[in-house]
Structure formats: structure tokens, C-alpha cells
Amino acid sequence: MTTAQKGDIAWLKVVERSVKKGWLASRPIQESGRYDLILDDGERLYRVQVKYADGHSPNSKGVARCQLTRNNGSGVNKNRKYSSEEVDAVVVYVPRANSICWFPPDVFENKTSLNIRYEPTKNGQSKGCILVQDYEW
Numbered sequence: 397m398t399t400a401q402k403g404d405i406a407w408l409k410v411v412e413r414s415v416k417k418g419w420l421a422s423r424p425i426q427e428s429g430r431y432d433l434i435l436d437d438g439e440r441l442y443r444v445q446v447k448y449a450d451g452h453s454p455n456s457k458g459v460a461r462c463q464l465t466r467n468n469g470s471g472v473n474k475n476r477k478y479s480s481e482e483v484d485a486v487v488v489y490v491p492r493a494n495s496i497c498w499f500p501p502d503v504f505e506n507k508t509s510l511n512i513r514y515e516p517t518k519n520g521q522s523k524g525c526i527l528v529q530d531y532e533w
Contacts, residue, residue: 402448402450403446403448405448405489405491406446406447406448406488406489407432407433407446409489409496410433410444410446410487410489410496411433413496413533414433414435417437418438419435419436419437419438420435420436420438421433421434421435421436422434422435422436430443430445430478430482430483431443431444431445431482431483432444432445432446433446433487435485442484442485443482443483443484443485444483444484444485444486444487445478445483445485445486445487446486446487446488446489447462447463447464447486447487447488447489448462448488448489448491449461449462449488449489449490449491449510449512450490450491450492451463451509456511456513456517457515458513458514458515458516458517459511459512459513459514459515460490460491460492460493460511460512460514461509461510461511461512462486462488462509462510462511462512463508463509464477464478464486464504464507464508464509464510465477465508465509475508477505477506477507477508478504478505479501479505479506480501480505483501483504484500484501485498485499485500485501486499486503486504486510487499487533488510488512490512490514490528492514493514493528495514495528495532496532496533497512497528497531497532497533498531498532498533499526499531503526503531510526511526512526512527512528512531513525513526513527513528514528
């Protein structure tokens with residue numbers, strides 16, 4: 397699958413979940429913005445960046461890596477990190493767990509990637525781990 401196809405799948409999964417929760421999902425007309433969706437829970441609007449996490453962690457099994465930066469397309473590597481001034485949440489579809497995770501700014505802000513654990517560690521460690529079940533939306 398291409399990156400665009402994976403992004404479309406993640407977007408569709410998030411919209412499906414929002415409909416099941418009774419939330420309204422709105423897509424910006426232009427695709428050059430920092431957020432992919434506006435999600436409305438009836439009380440608040442959330443600017444949401446949608447991601448598909450299927451990257452591999454080189455040192456761990458049971459982890460999906462989610463890249464949080466992108467090149468601006470100018471040929472110069474100007475990867476930008478997401479901030480709470482631009483995005484209220486990063487919502488990630490993790491296909492290996494068939495789960496959608498909602499990450500608030502304290503988890504994603506100023507990071508280049510997230511390692512999302514969908515299987516327990518072999519040594520039982522959970523401190524410092526981003527566990528799917530803790531952020532499932």
C-alpha cells in the first residue's frame with residue numbers, strides 16, 4: 397500500500413469511529429493545513445491530525461512506530477513537529493491492534509515519532525510506555 401492509501405484508511409477509520417460516538421467530523425477544503433479533521437463532540441471542536449501507525453521499532457517487538465513529522469515538499473528537509481497551538485490531538489490508527497488511539501498534546505507535542513505498544517513487553521515494563529489500551533478512543 398502507498399502512504400496515501402494508508403492515510404485514507406486511517407482517515408476513514410477515524411471518521412467511522414466519530415460517527416459511532418455521535419461526533420461530527422468535518423474535513424478542511426484545502427489539504428495543506430496542519431490538521432486533517434475537525435471533530436465536534438457537541439461541546440468542543442478539536443483540530444485533529446490523523447496518522448496510520450505501521451512502522452517498526454528497530455529494538456522492540458509489539459510496537460508500531462508513528463512518524464509525527466513530514467517534509468514540506470520543498471526539497472529541503474524542514475520536518476515540523478506538531479504543537480498544541482496547531483493541533484488539539486493526534487489520532488492514530490494502529491492496524492496491528494485494530495485500534496484507534498487519541499493522543500493529547502502532552503504525549504505528542506514536539507516529538508518526531510511515537511512508539512505505540514500493542515503487545516506487552518517481555519520484561520513486564522509499562523512505565524514510560526505508550527500502551528494502546530491507555531489511549532484507545
